[in-house]
Amino acid sequence: MIFRQLFDQQSSTYTYLLADGDTREAVLIDPVFEQTRRDAALVDELGLRLLYTIDTHLHADHVTGAWLLKNRTGSQIAISAASGAEGADRYLSHGDSIAFGARQLRVRATPGHTNGCISLVLDDETMAFTGDCLLIRGTGRTDFQNGNPHALFRAVHEQLFSLPENCLLYPAHDYRGLTVTSVAEERRFNPRLGGELCEDDFAVYMTNLGLAHPRQIDVAVPANLKCGVAASDPSLTPQSEWAPLTYTFAGIWEIHPQWLEEHLQSVQIVDVREPDEFDGPLGRIPEAKLISLGSLAKRAAELDKERPVVTVCRAGGRSAQATVMLRQAGFEDVANLAGGMLRWRAEGRVVENGSL
Structure with missing residues (x-):
């Protein structure tokens, strides 16, 4: 049971x-x-x-x-x-x-x-x-x-x-x-x-x-x-219907890779990996902005609170924490890319600078 x-x-x-x-x-x-x-x-x-x-x-x-x-x-x-x-x-x-x-x-x-x-x-x-x-x-x-x-x-x-x-x-x-x-x-x-x-x-x-x-x-x-x-x-639904989101038991809103690939221009993509990862073999999502997780709290003001934000990392863990930090900073429309770049590459989605 x-x-x-x-x-x-x-x-x-x-x-x-x-x-x-x-x-x-x-x-x-x-x-x-x-x-x-x-x-x-x-x-x-x-x-x-x-x-x-x-x-x-x-x-x-x-x-x-x-x-x-x-x-x-x-x-x-x-x-x-x-x-x-x-x-x-x-x-x-x-x-x-x-x-x-x-x-x-x-x-x-x-x-x-x-x-x-x-x-x-x-x-x-x-x-x-x-x-x-x-x-x-x-x-x-x-x-x-x-x-x-x-x-x-x-x-x-x-x-x-x-x-x-x-x-x-x-x-x-x-x-x-x-x-x-x-x-x-x-x-x-x-x-x-x-x-x-x-x-x-x-x-x-x-x-x-x-x-x-x-x-x-x-x-x-x-x-x-x-x-x-x-x-x-x-309080029980996303505050705007900007994307089809899934709410996890961990308390994180997640977004599906297919939707993101089809709407790259309509969101802000924040990659919270380190610079060597951002330029590494997994590649990066087009239009992504590099703000490592350790500097996100200080650099959150660089983002537009009026546009949705999608966070991404290697496997989805650091980017999940990034969504919590951004919500604490006053961002309402925030979602994590479930599975991160590993899932993005496994599904054959578009990347820049990747070599795998």
């Missing part, structure tokens, strides 16, 4: 990708709106087919990426039937299963943080995804969205602490950099409901937390009630 744990720093949200290694069918748990590019790029790079996005509950601290991913990949949206959300393709109830290839996630209702919270347990009970129900040495809050500390205490003990002790638990959030825990650890060490603490202890604890409301609640909840539907978001 393929498994990836992804993180959104702004909301401290974990998103989880699971896929069957044979069929390449995948599911994505708790996607974040602003991370749609990242998640879709990972799915593409791993050669997966995204069947479902699953939200463990109606989030109050970020907008789900479910709708955007559905539009991009054709995935279906799944969420609890008790969530109150509109526009999902599948509404989940306790005992349901979500299949991806030969694997399954089994739904357990775990209300209390909200009344529509679910946890997802892998078929062999080695992993469970707890949403905001059970966090690492903590729990989700219970003071809004029909939260109930008594319901949450019972849900954790009946649905999660009943799993095997070595079952790994993956929460939807962590604010201290912790990534995973286990049933045995939380049964013993969770300071809110582990050990000998009883339901009344927990209820009093939660009632007196005195937390401020999440900063994004007024935006996130209405959007999530519609499964993240949005007309558009400029």
